[in-house]
Amino acid sequence: MLDLKTLLLLEFCTTTLQAIAWVLVWMSWRHLYELKVIAAGFVAIALGLLLLLQRGQEASALRIVLDNMMIKIGLVLLADGMARFLGQPRCLRIGVFCLAAHLVFWVMAVALAPERLELRIHASTAFTVVMMGVMIKTLYMDRTQPPFLRWITIALLGEYIGASLLQSFLLYWYPDTFANGALLSDVNAWYFFQGHLFIVGFFICLLFMVGMRLSNDLRDRNSALAGEVAERRRLEGELSASLDAEKAAREEQRQLIRMVSHEFRTPLAGIRYASEMLEMMLKRRSEAVTKRLRSIDDAVSRMTMLIDRFLSTERQVEGVLKVEQLDIGELTQDIQRHFDQVGLGDRLHFTTIEAVSDYWADVEMLRTVIVNLIDNALKYSADDKPVEIAISARNKLLIMEVSDRGIGIPEGALSHVGRRFFRAPNTGKTAGNGLGLHTCRQLLGYHRGAVNLKARSGGGTVATVMLPMPGLVPMNDTERWEEKTA
Structure with a gap:
């Protein structure tokens, strides 16, 4: 016969370590905010097991209801956290409804028929079947995790449902086994033992799911990074082509300016030559004519200087600006x-x-x-x-x-x-x-x-x-x- 107190202590220690592990996982990857709900679920289950360990043989009705409800709250949080993590519809409303119904039924059973232990066990079995069924549906609808991992987790959940149903059936078929017995007796040790195996297996499956999620996120980020690198290389190529085109355009502009500058200098040189010839030919010229010829010469000089300085594209070269x-x-x-x-x-x-x-x-x-x-x-x-x-x-x-x-x-x-x-x-x-x-x-x-x-x-x-x-x-x-x- 298994010792129930030893099993409860072992399960409490295991669940407490798992709760601590999930808290650390959530603190390491805070962007996976769903993990804090899963961590809260393990914390609630560990607290419920601690209350069970501290309960005596003659427990009050309040302790009986409170201990059981803490474990049920943890189960609801695990179901909701897993649904959030897998991107499936949340099941918190269903969980709250089941918790409320379970609480009402247990309070009535403890208050009106405290000797009818089977009523509370059947209620717990119904609660477990509903919540585990919701978790199985969540895993069945999911396509983000590998099929083998989903089906292993579904098998674990199905095993726990089967164990709970088996307990209820045994109680129904062999009522003398539990007659006048305490709820926490060695007769229930096998049920807590398979529960311990379930919680360990479920913890491992969830860890694998988180690992796969992080691996997929890393692969997606690497793909996005590779796409960004390729896009930047493409833009770099376009920018290089644009710079080459701009250089070519600037070179064409320089050539055009040189040509325009040359074309301007040719007629200006002709004007200057003509004015010099007029000055030489007009031996006796009036002051007004002399003034006009000097004005022409000044204008030609100024235009030539503007061509050399304003039309030049190399204005930043030393010597262009005469300060x-x-x-x-x-x-x-x-x-x-x-x-x-x-x-x-x-x-x-x-x-x-x-x-x-x-x-x-x-x-x-x-x-x-x-x-x-x-x-x-x-x-x-x-x-x-x-x-x-x-x-x-x-x-x-x-x-x-x-x-x-x-x-x-x-x-x-x-x-x-x-x-x-x-x-x-x-x-x-x-x-x-x-x-x-x-x-x-x-x-x-x-x-x-x-x-x-x-x-x-x-x-x-x-x-x-x-x-x-x-x-x-x-x-x-x-x-x-x-x-x-x-």
Whole structure:
């Protein structure tokens, strides 16, 4: 005859170790949140077995119900945890309903017929059959675990159902065996012994299921990682192809610019040669003619310099930007002289001219910017309307403003003005190609500056150039070498 107390102690120790193991498994893989439900189920069963060990022969009705309910709660948690883990519909509602019915029946049986032990055993058998049947259905519907593992677990559950039914049948067929006997007697030892074997086998099956789940997750992650690597390689190939195409496009652009530069230089050289011939042929020329010839020569020189510096794509190469200290007075005189030579100087009004002692820039670029802005203001204003120019320094910015009383810029086109080849719809047939303001913004970009356009009160436009001071401070040889080697 098996000793029941020894079996209960062995089963309690085993279940307690299993509960601790499941808690550690859940803490190691917290993303498998279902494992905490399984761990809670083993903890509840271990607690119920501990209460059984502490129960005496003359146990109160409350202890009888409480001990049994703790084990039944653990069984419900195991069923629900396994359903969650396998991704099947949860069975918590069925479990709670069975627990409530079982509790009501046991309370009534203990209170009204405490000597009828078979009533409580039959109720426990019914509860076990229902919950084990739910677990068998969960395993049967599952397709995430290997078939052999599912069928082994189903066989274990079926064995426990069979043992429970056998106990009830023996009690029904041989009632004298349990007559006037205590619930916890050596007669029930065989039932607890097979229960111990079941809980050990069920624990092993669940561990194998978790291992298979982790293995499948790892395989899926490796597949996803391999797909991501392949996708990145594909994108890398596309990026490499795009970079090659961009390099080819840039090379074509360089060739086009070289060709355009060459084509510009040819007629400019012809113009310069013609002006020199005129100067040689006209021995007695008036001051106006001399002034015009000098203006032609200056314009050709300026155009040649712009071709060499603005159209070049190698603007970052040392020597392209000619940085020098800005002389505001000389700049304004040069601008005035430029427009005097074309008969438009009388329309320029320099309203505010402040001396700036410490600003460094490519002066020729800034001159081109101001000339383009003034040229636009003159072009889109009536012949009798002046253009006002103001230059000042405030808030560590060099401010240059060109204001006119011209046709203005429509509000809808204001954000587009400055794009290459864009012209406002109100420009009409006025000559232009949409490159003037675009060129200004490019040149100002080398100085970290900007130009803003806004409507002027009373009609017209105000173009404001803002340049951070002190500008492009020249580097000494050491700084230039450090920049190249950075």
